[in-house]
Amino acid sequence: MNYDDIQGIVLQERPTPYVGTYVLLSIDHQQDGKVMLKRLLDEVTSAGQWNNPHEGAWVNVGFTYQGLQKLGIPKESLNSFDLEFREGMAARAAKLGDVNESSPEHWEDPLGTDKVDVALALFAPTKEALLQAEEAARRIHCELNGVSVVYQLDVGMNPDGRTHLGFMDGISNPRIEGNHIPNAVGQEAEIKAGEFLFGHLNESGTITQGPQPAELGHNGSYLSFRKLHMRVATFRRYLREHADNREEEELLAAKMVGRWPSGAPLSLAPEADDPALGEDVSRRNAFTYGDDHKGLKCPVSSHIRRAFPRDSLQDSVVNVNIHRLLRRSTMYGPILPKGVMEDDGQDRGLIFAGICSSLSRQFEFIKTDWLNGGNFAGMSTEKDPITGKNEGEGMFTIPDKPIRHRMKEIPSFSITKGGEYFFVPSMTALRWMAELDQHTSKEE
Numbered sequence: 001m002n003y004d005d006i007q008g009i010v011l012q013e014r015p016t017p018y019v020g021t022y023v024l025l026s027i028d029h030q031q032d033g034k035v036m037l038k039r040l041l042d043e044v045t046s047a048g049q050w051n052n053p054h055e056g057a058w059v060n061v062g063f064t065y066q067g068l069q070k071l072g073i074p075k076e077s078l079n080s081f082d083l084e085f086r087e088g089m090a091a092r093a094a095k096l097g098d099v100n101e102s103s104p105e106h107w108e109d110p111l112g113t114d115k116v117d118v119a120l121a122l123f124a125p126t127k128e129a130l131l132q133a134e135e136a137a138r139r140i141h142c143e144l145n146g147v148s149v150v151y152q153l154d155v156g157m158n159p160d161g162r163t164h165l166g167f168m169d170g171i172s173n174p175r176i177e178g179n180h181i182p183n184a185v186g187q188e189a190e191i192k193a194g195e196f197l198f199g200h201l202n203e204s205g206t207i208t209q210g211p212q213p214a215e216l217g218h219n220g221s222y223l224s225f226r227k228l229h230m231r232v233a234t235f236r237r238y239l240r241e242h243a244d245n246r247e248e249e250e251l252l253a254a255k256m257v258g259r260w261p262s263g264a265p266l267s268l269a270p271e272a273d274d275p276a277l278g279e280d281v282s283r284r285n286a287f288t289y290g291d292d293h294k295g296l297k298c299p300v301s302s303h304i305r306r307a308f309p310r311d312s313l314q315d316s317v318v319n320v321n322i323h324r325l326l327r328r329s330t331m332y333g334p335i336l337p338k339g340v341m342e343d344d345g346q347d348r349g350l351i352f353a354g355i356c357s358s359l360s361r362q363f364e365f366i367k368t369d370w371l372n373g374g375n376f377a378g379m380s381t382e383k384d385p386i387t388g389k390n391e392g393e394g395m396f397t398i399p400d401k402p403i404r405h406r407m408k409e410i411p412s413f414s415i416t417k418g419g420e421y422f423f424v425p426s427m428t429a430l431r432w433m434a435e436l437d438q439h440t441s442k443e444e
């Protein structure tokens with residue numbers, strides 16, 4: 001694996017703690033866009049350049065389909081991108097369940113519009129270090145009238161290290177075969193690199209075809225970016241109204257997620273949270289659902305069991321390994337102080353960032369068939385309780401003895417505020433894009 005060719009965000013974990021900023025750019029003039037491409041070559045951080053996640057600052061880049069069009073990428077190359085990417089996330093809204101409150105007409109401007117061409121993702125372990133990345137981002141577009149910043153969003157780890165709903169995230173990620181970077185995460189069985197990188201062997205035993213020519217596609221990926229606003233007060237009130245006491249509230253929330261707030265999985269700690277387990281990198285992910293077919297420990301409909309059913313589907317024809325994602329999600333917005341039950345009107349939530357080599361088979365399949373669907377587990381009337389489009393009519397079954405509990409009238413706890421599909425090119429591809437005029441004039 002060529003660490004110096006692959007962007008850091010694909011192979012490296014973000015630092016812990018982390019701060020970051022997403023900067024979205026619009027290209028108004030192709031010539032300035034081309035100057036920007038050349039500058040990117042000096043500023044983008046490859047996986048090989050980010051060896052110590054406790055220091056430095058990290059700049060990564062992605063392009064939307066129309067961004068590539070505006071940069072003058074040849075038609076045959078544009079046509080070689082997957083249909084979902086060419087259409088863009090907003091056009092896929094109905095399929096993804098982004099309807100009603102979550103539909104693109106309510107998205108935050110400019111998300112989902114033709115103004116978003118380029119995304120810069122800046123990360124660092126400290127605010128001081130992030131300044132370096134911000135400086136690099138400025139160098140990329142400064143004094144270019146034809147390239148403008150159209151959106152900026154700061155992200156960062158919450159003080160308690162958890163998501164706004166109070167749960168540790170970023171625990172489970174696939175391990176990529178051939179990625180021997182010391183800080184690469186994942187205790188699970190390895191997944192073939194072609195599930196996340198074009199031009200590599202995948203879980204179906206073939207080489208993942210990426211965009212053409214190979215200089216453009218090889219070592220690149222797709223990134224699904226979603227701004228998900230979280231209704232924290234609504235979540236807290238739902239738990240309060242449907243539980244008899246605080247312990248039951250915590251249990252109900254854990255059943256919905258599939259893990260306790262500390263990150264300890266219900267499969268290994270079914271009765272109560274176990275913070276030592278939650279912190280133990282070697283144990284907190286070492287579980288399957290084979291001994292819990294009915295979901296008595298971890299409900300079949302919980303967020304993590306839907307998002308990655310592990311061995312739950314062994315008897316079916318589904319190969320779970322072809323539906324995996326590398327998650328690089330981050331938090332945004334101020335926390336809602338503990339105990340506050342009313343919404344304070346602030347925007348807070350999660351920037352979901354999922355890396356894959358097939359948007360349809362990975363991100364879209366997980367979102368539609370597993371999170372918003374349920375046929376796979378005999379749960380066709382239910383949706384994911386955490387991210388599903390529940391809209392006050394959601395149901396969630398908690399298997400128990402002697403009888404199961406069925407939670408009803410679940411509201412939507414997460415609302416989509418925008419989203420984009422990005423192409424995350426390799427360093428070779430960036431160079432190829434920057435030198436495009438030279439290739440075409442040579443061909444002529």
Ligand code: HEM
Pocket residue numbers: 163165167168169170171172173228229230257259303304305307308325327350352354363366367371386387414
């Ligand atoms: C507001 C939105 C979301 C919240 C609050 C959330 C929260 C969480 C939490 C707390 C975990 C457990 C920690 C871990 O295993 O790393 C988790 C795991 C996971 N989530 Fe989400 N998530 C959200 C959206 C999504 C979306 C949109 C997807 C995919 C389309 C997704 C896919 C996953 C996957 C694949 C896992 C790992 C499951 C496993 O390997 O066991 N999540 N999420």
